[in-house]
Amino acid sequence: MRLTSLPLFAVLLAGCASTPGADSSAAIPVDLIVYGDHVLTMAEVGLIPDGAVAIDDGRIVAVDRATTINRKYRAARTIAGDNKVVLPGLVNGHTHAAMSLLRGIADDLALIDWLENYIFPAEVALVDADFVRVGTELACWEMIRGGTTAFVDMYYFPESVARAVEQCGLRAVIAPTVIDQRSPDASDGVQSLEVARQFAEQWQGRNPRITPCVGAHAIYSLPQQALERVRDVAAEYGTPVCIHLSESNYEVQFARDNYQSSSTELLEKIGLFDNHVIGAHVVWPSDTDIATLARQQAGVIHNPTSNMKIASGVAPIPAMLAAGVPVGLGTDGAASNNDLDMWEEIRLAAFLHKVSQMDPTVLPAMTVLEMATWRGADAIGLGGEIGRLKAGMAADLIQVDLDDLTLFPVYDIASHLAYVTDEHDVTTVIVEGRVLMQDREVLTIDESRLRREAAGFAGRIRDRLFPQ
Ligand SMILES: [Zn+2]
Known part of the structure; x- marks a missing residue:
């Protein structure tokens, strides 16, 4: 067991070292940096190619080109953005x-x-x-x-x-x-x-x-x-x-x-x-x-x-x-x-x-x-907090995958998001800096427990509304 686990550990370490943004000389520590080949801010700056969002204490600290963010910030955690669009939740x-x-x-x-x-x-x-x-x-x-x-x-x-x-x-x-x-x-x-x-x-x-x-x-x-x-x-x-x-x-x-x-x-x-x-x-x-x-x-x-x-x-x-x-x-x-x-x-x-x-x-x-x-x-009265990716706003954002062949080829990000994307293309969901879903896995709700409880209610609803 020990012998086989060692190389895996080495691979994981190598993976960490190569994560984007891991620049030890950067001055400002932040909780999280989320990357995207495209960052659609929905704010004045519009679409940022090869962009990133720096997040600390639940707020957006900066939205910019990834190279700029990497120079200024050092993140405890990063989420890669290859072939992904980052946009407000x-x-x-x-x-x-x-x-x-x-x-x-x-x-x-x-x-x-x-x-x-x-x-x-x-x-x-x-x-x-x-x-x-x-x-x-x-x-x-x-x-x-x-x-x-x-x-x-x-x-x-x-x-x-x-x-x-x-x-x-x-x-x-x-x-x-x-x-x-x-x-x-x-x-x-x-x-x-x-x-x-x-x-x-x-x-x-x-x-x-x-x-x-x-x-x-x-x-x-x-x-x-x-x-x-x-x-x-x-x-x-x-x-x-x-x-x-x-x-x-x-x-x-x-x-x-x-x-x-x-x-x-x-x-x-x-x-x-x-x-x-x-x-x-x-x-x-x-x-x-x-x-x-x-x-x-x-x-x-x-x-x-x-x-x-x-x-x-x-x-x-x-x-x-x-x-x-x-x-x-x-x-x-x-x-x-x-x-x-x-x-x-x-x-x-x-x-x-x-x-x-x-x-x-x-x-x-x-x-x-x-x-x-x-x-x-x-x-809904929360325009000062959410809905745009810019410094000072709450860190509520998502990543949408462009990898699926149903989204190929890509010429216009807004067109794809409005007319092609569906719920299965979302890979990451972050609210107030907390990652609620990553790699399409919902992290904050126990799916099997929820399925069991919902099935219990469905049985009672069926008995009441559609008795045999
Ligand atoms: Zn209603």
Whole structure:
């Protein structure tokens, strides 16, 4: 044993000595240097060939040519970048993570039928704190696997979501759902707001990766008075508010019938935009609404797959971008998508708007990549922290492999990332300087334990919803 292990040890030592960046004369020690044949910063400097990102204490210290980084910094650890693109981690601006356990329970239905006759009853019957813990972990595994580094979650049992996020290392804006009906973690709207208030109180400032938020379900599932309480709780704790906004024709008609206005006009009237608002979907805003969203700098999260699958409509994304609204992308939950692959949202966003406007110049590759990174970060209120690779930002970044023959040949990096790449091409995921996935292996979630626990829930869900 000893004889055979010695040469291997020698090889490993030689490998360490030859890692890029191992320049013992370099002055500044850093935790990590990540290399890439291409570093797509999504910041002013654009694309850096043969680049590198120096990271220390969870922050980006420098982004530059590898030769420059190697001269200035000495890293405790390096990740090689041969035939790889380094870019900011993807921002999934709207999802319901734990619904991954409900993937495929009810498809091919209209939104209100789907919600009221399938999703809400199934959730009240099945969802508890442990369901949310396991479902969120399942979603986090999928998001890490696909290169998502931050997500906005709107669900129940926020403590379970926060624990899962803490452990797996992702970044999240976590919104307990406030809704005026019996829900999995509350008997009515008042109690659901109290869940959100307590979560904000306990988690505000507790973990830099976790931002508490208040999740107002929608204007048709909460009376005006409850929306005003949401506004007050968010203001009290300085949290953002996320809300399903102008998602369907049903909602547009509901707002007209009950408020003689649009959803956005109602939210502005009650002062909800005094908080940072993250509006999900926003399929049916009027021109006035778009101007309001731009003036208020409210974030809009576009969910092309969910909007297409539920046939909610085509959101006027090019008009919102032109008006200056911060627009990001989201997958929505796995029960209405039915996966959490942000590369698919990137591609479908581009294609959906090209075909609906009969104009292939609409939403070019770089614009949809911006929506998945810095525009999304701006939309969720974290634009000062994530979404761009530059000194001072949080070290949330990914490596995408260009080795696979499906990506050959490469002429234009942005084109490949927008139109070819999928979740299986992501090799490395780093959040706040911590490596969550390397060589396509998720390091922070025990996959076999998760599979076992998820299978247990799937059995119970099957028995309840699809009894033999
Ligand atoms: Zn949603």
